[in-house]
Amino acid sequence: MTRLAVLSAGSWGTSMGAVLADAGSQVALHTRRPELAEAINSRHENPRYLPGVSLPEQVTATTDESEAVCGAEVVLVSIPAQTLRANLTRWTPLIPEDAIVVSLMKGIESGTGMRMSQVITDVTGIPCDRVAVLSGPNLAREVAVRQPAASAIACTSSAVATRLQALAQTPYFRPYTTTDVIGCELGGAVKNVIALAVGLSAGMRLGDNARAVLITRGLAETARLGLALGADPLTFSGLAGVGDLMATCSSPLSRNRTFGEHLGRGLTLAQATAATSQTAEGVKSAESVLRLARRHGVDMPITEVVVGVLHGRLTTGQAATRLMERPPGAERYAA
Numbered sequence: 001m002t003r004l005a006v007l008s009a010g011s012w013g014t015s016m017g018a019v020l021a022d023a024g025s026q027v028a029l030h031t032r033r034p035e036l037a038e039a040i041n042s043r044h045e046n047p048r049y050l051p052g053v054s055l056p057e058q059v060t061a062t063t064d065e066s067e068a069v070c071g072a073e074v075v076l077v078s079i080p081a082q083t084l085r086a087n088l089t090r091w092t093p094l095i096p097e098d099a100i101v102v103s104l105m106k107g108i109e110s111g112t113g114m115r116m117s118q119v120i121t122d123v124t125g126i127p128c129d130r131v132a133v134l135s136g137p138n139l140a141r142e143v144a145v146r147q148p149a150a151s152a153i154a155c156t157s158s159a160v161a162t163r164l165q166a167l168a169q170t171p172y173f174r175p176y177t178t179t180d181v182i183g184c185e186l187g188g189a190v191k192n193v194i195a196l197a198v199g200l201s202a203g204m205r206l207g208d209n210a211r212a213v214l215i216t217r218g219l220a221e222t223a224r225l226g227l228a229l230g231a232d233p234l235t236f237s238g239l240a241g242v243g244d245l246m247a248t249c250s251s252p253l254s255r256n257r258t259f260g261e262h263l264g265r266g267l268t269l270a271q272a273t274a275a276t277s278q279t280a281e282g283v284k285s286a287e288s289v290l291r292l293a294r295r296h297g298v299d300m301p302i303t304e305v306v307v308g309v310l311h312g313r314l315t316t317g318q319a320a321t322r323l324m325e326r327p328p329g330a331e332r333y334a335a
């Protein structure tokens with residue numbers, strides 16, 4: 001049986017661990033919490049991140065990082081994006097030679113503006129053709145209870161993407177392969193920022209038309225950035241683009257959308273942060289996305305106002321006005 005490791009046992013890491021086990025592998029999750037490892041091993045449940053969800057017996061957990069990755073052919077990483085570099089620096093010597101590393105994360109590193117796969121290659125030295133990304137409309141809890149979902153697996157090596165596809169294919173989870181790593185990662189990272197904007201608008205009760213505008217123009221600004229960075233624009237019409245945007249912007253399960261909604265209802269950043277127990281990547285990645293856009297001369301007005309609100313430079317009302325009072329223009333998708 002193929003051995004796989006997932007670092008770590010948060011909501012998405014645990015859900016994907018269950019998918020991979022259902023697809024036929026033995027999966028070791030790493031958690032920093034002994035009580036969580038104990039619950040996963042004895043009760044087959046992750047009570048902190050996925051309470052009430054029954055996990056396959058082939059999913060085990062350990063607090064020992066080297067035990068988790070020992071003998072793993074594939075190491076999947078699912079931690080907050082801004083913690084990746086520090087954690088990976090510690091994990092690198094433990095990762096088996098020839099293992100494939102898969103990013104399940106949706107963020108852009110602050111300071112460097114790197115995508116998660118770039119950070120992985122930068123820290124571990126593992127070449128791009130052994131670093132992959134899984135991204136799509138995958139709300140963790142829905143996947144964990146085995147509701148139907150699909151995703152994109154991106155790697156510059158299509159052989160590696162196809163191998164990962166086989167390892168993750170189940171009757172309820174359908175992975176598609178692609179070689180557009182840049183497009184998949186940007187789709188995942190920027191949709192969190194757009195979901196914050198949609199949440200803001202929902203909290204302010206601006207209506208369904210406003211939500212549709214933000215999703216549509218949010219996709220356009222994502223594609224603009226993607227084009228500037230070398231992505232295939234068609235990726236943004238796919239699962240890692242519009243697919244993920246739709247799921248995240250319409251679901252109450254989305255932490256990013258909910259975070260934005262808290263702000264839109266008048267909570268302060270500190271209050272919204274206190275009300276959020278899981279990772280809302282857009283809060284920290286929004287500024288990195290904006291910096292990346294500015295570095296490449298790309299206009300991202302929605303991202304810009306989200307960053308303005310997060311930094312306290314704009315009220316939510318000013319953010320809405322700022323977008324509506326932009327100079328009139330032709331509707332362009334990505335140019």
Ligand SMILES: NC(=O)C1=CN([C@@H]2O[C@H](COP(=O)(O)OP(=O)(O)OC[C@H]3O[C@@H](n4cnc5c(N)ncnc54)[C@H](O)[C@@H]3O)[C@@H](O)[C@H]2O)C=CC1
Nearest residue numbers: 008009010011012013078079083105106139140278279281
């Ligand atoms: N939850 C979801 O529906 C999905 C999440 N993702 C992405 O997966 C990534 C992880 O998110 P979730 O699992 O949802 O977050 P989560 O908040 O549920 O879990 C985060 C995990 O990282 C660990 N962690 C937190 N801080 C850490 C640190 N400083 N060092 C080491 N480990 C740390 C936590 O203990 C926990 O195991 C994010 O980039 C997110 O955007 C992607 C698809 C779906």
Ligand SMILES: O=C(CO)COP(=O)(O)O
Nearest residue numbers: 136137138139254255256
């Ligand atoms: O990425 C996700 C769905 O695809 C999860 O979105 P949130 O991180 O906003 O919960």
